[in-house]
Amino acid sequence: MADIEELKARVCRVIDAHREEIIALGEDIRRHPELGFKEHRTAAIVSEHMQRLGIPHQTGIAITGVKGLLAGRSARATVAYMGELDSVLVRDHPDADPETGAAHACGHNAQIANLIALCYGLVESGVMAALDGNVALIAAPAEEYVEIAYRLGLRREGQIEFLGGKAEMLRLGALDDVDISMMTHQSSAKEEGVLSVGGPSNGCIIKFIRYGGVAAHAGGSPHQGINALKAAMLGLQAIDANRETFQDDDHIRVHPIITKGGELVNVVPADVRIETYVRGANVDAMLAAAQKVDRCLKAGAMAMGAQVEITTVPGVLPRIVPDALMGVYRRNAVALVGEEGWWTPVFGAGSTDMGDVCHVMPAIEAQARGASGTGHGSDYAICDPDLAYITPAKVAAMTLVDLLADGAAEARRVIASYEAPMTRESYLAFMRGLAREETWSAREAE
Numbered sequence: 001m002a003d004i005e006e007l008k009a010r011v012c013r014v015i016d017a018h019r020e021e022i023i024a025l026g027e028d029i030r031r032h033p034e035l036g037f038k039e040h041r042t043a044a045i046v047s048e049h050m051q052r053l054g055i056p057h058q059t060g061i062a063i064t065g066v067k068g069l070l071a072g073r074s075a076r077a078t079v080a081y082m083g084e085l086d087s088v089l090v091r092d093h094p095d096a097d098p099e100t101g102a103a104h105a106c107g108h109n110a111q112i113a114n115l116i117a118l119c120y121g122l123v124e125s126g127v128m129a130a131l132d133g134n135v136a137l138i139a140a141p142a143e144e145y146v147e148i149a150y151r152l153g154l155r156r157e158g159q160i161e162f163l164g165g166k167a168e169m170l171r172l173g174a175l176d177d178v179d180i181s182m183m184t185h186q187s188s189a190k191e192e193g194v195l196s197v198g199g200p201s202n203g204c205i206i207k208f209i210r211y212g213g214v215a216a217h218a219g220g221s222p223h224q225g226i227n228a229l230k231a232a233m234l235g236l237q238a239i240d241a242n243r244e245t246f247q248d249d250d251h252i253r254v255h256p257i258i259t260k261g262g263e264l265v266n267v268v269p270a271d272v273r274i275e276t277y278v279r280g281a282n283v284d285a286m287l288a289a290a291q292k293v294d295r296c297l298k299a300g301a302m303a304m305g306a307q308v309e310i311t312t313v314p315g316v317l318p319r320i321v322p323d324a325l326m327g328v329y330r331r332n333a334v335a336l337v338g339e340e341g342w343w344t345p346v347f348g349a350g351s352t353d354m355g356d357v358c359h360v361m362p363a364i365e366a367q368a369r370g371a372s373g374t375g376h377g378s379d380y381a382i383c384d385p386d387l388a389y390i391t392p393a394k395v396a397a398m399t400l401v402d403l404l405a406d407g408a409a410e411a412r413r414v415i416a417s418y419e420a421p422m423t424r425e426s427y428l429a430f431m432r433g434l435a436r437e438e439t440w441s442a443r444e445a446e
């Protein structure tokens with residue numbers, strides 16, 4: 001039996017040997033941001049490297065996803081390492097694509113560099129021959145929830161069902177053979193420490209709202225109209241009035257925007273549009289808050305005698321942290337960066353589709369402080385190329401060795417100790433159950 005520490009050192013040496021190339025690759029992707037379900041160039045880069053390394057892989061999963069598989073000497077577990085292909089949209093970011101506004105202001109370019117560094121490390125070290133499980137190497141599309149109208153179009157064309165990449169991968173069965181998942185996200189938070197895992201986080205439900213009224217001359221005959229903007233404002237006020245009923249531990253966030261407030265100032269608004277997320281730290285709290293939001297929106301319509309159409313789209317599920325898996329990762333992170341380099345995970349009020357993966361298997365979203373500035377902001381930048389592009393690949397490789405060496409005993413322990421809240425089937429049923437279109441009219445109620 002090869003010594004576990006020696007196996008880890010071997011993979012890390014290979015990753016170090018490719019340092020310059022990996023950093024250049026991460027920087028190249030940074031300069032060529034692509035939005036979700038359109039990441040064709042980035043996906044091609046992943047595929048080219050897998051080709052070069054002789055890693056059998058599929059492409060075009062959920063439009064742009066790539067999945068490679070490295071077999072161990074036996075297959076007692078399969079652990080996936082993921083990188084997200086997409087960028088976010090920040091038009092005034094210095095690296096933004098002038099045409100699309102896409103910019104890597106969330107550091108996903110580093111994730112693809114991590115993924116490819118890991119491919120090199122695992123293949124060229126020959127370490128797989130000493131492991132008792134497989135490693136799936138996955139480039140996942142469309143983590144950022146952007147360009148919703150475009151994605152609804154893809155859905156109408158039958159190209160996707162869900163609007164997020166990992167939900168699509170789950171739907172397509174791309175994770176059916178995977179027992180444990182890992183990935184690393186860049187963090188620009190300023191606290192002490194350089195590595196951790198993402199703490200629990202909010203999930204979200206997405207709502208598109210249209211208030212329908214009756215147009216009339218705003219000065220001459222408002223009494224003949226029904227003001228959809230007033231109805232919308234009352235709906236929003238009702239949501240605000242309910243905020244005191246949200247419980248602290250549930251971390252509910254409802255943050256609507258009005259995307260259309262009327263047509264002309266001298267016409268009573270008859271078509272007013274709102275979009276909102278309803279976020280929460282657990283599924284029950286999310287559902288309860290979403291129900292309150294619907295009730296409030298209807299109250300606005302009722303007060304004005306208007307109509308409201310509420311389209312609900314499933315977003316992502318809250319992130320859960322599996323202790324056993326975090327423990328294995330932490331041990332390896334500390335071996336690399338010391339106790340002082342580790343920070344304690346904290347709750348995150350944002351949302352990620354890694355939450356969906358956590359609901360069906362033990363999964364962690366590690367965090368590395370290789371970035372600076374504001375996430376999704378114009379000042380976001382990779383400030384430490386090693387922490388961004390190289391270190392996460394090494395910790396991932398070391399963690400994989402721990403999980404899959406010696407009969408994959410650690411992986412089996414991680415799997416056995418995690419009670420996934422859902423199966424793939426119940427997850428899909430839940431997500432499909434969330435999607436609905438409802439019309440409520442005060443005119444009919446009269």
Ligand SMILES: [Zn+2]
Pocket residue numbers: 088106144376
């Ligand atoms: Zn982001």
Ligand SMILES: [Zn+2]
Pocket residue numbers: 106107108143185
């Ligand atoms: Zn991100």
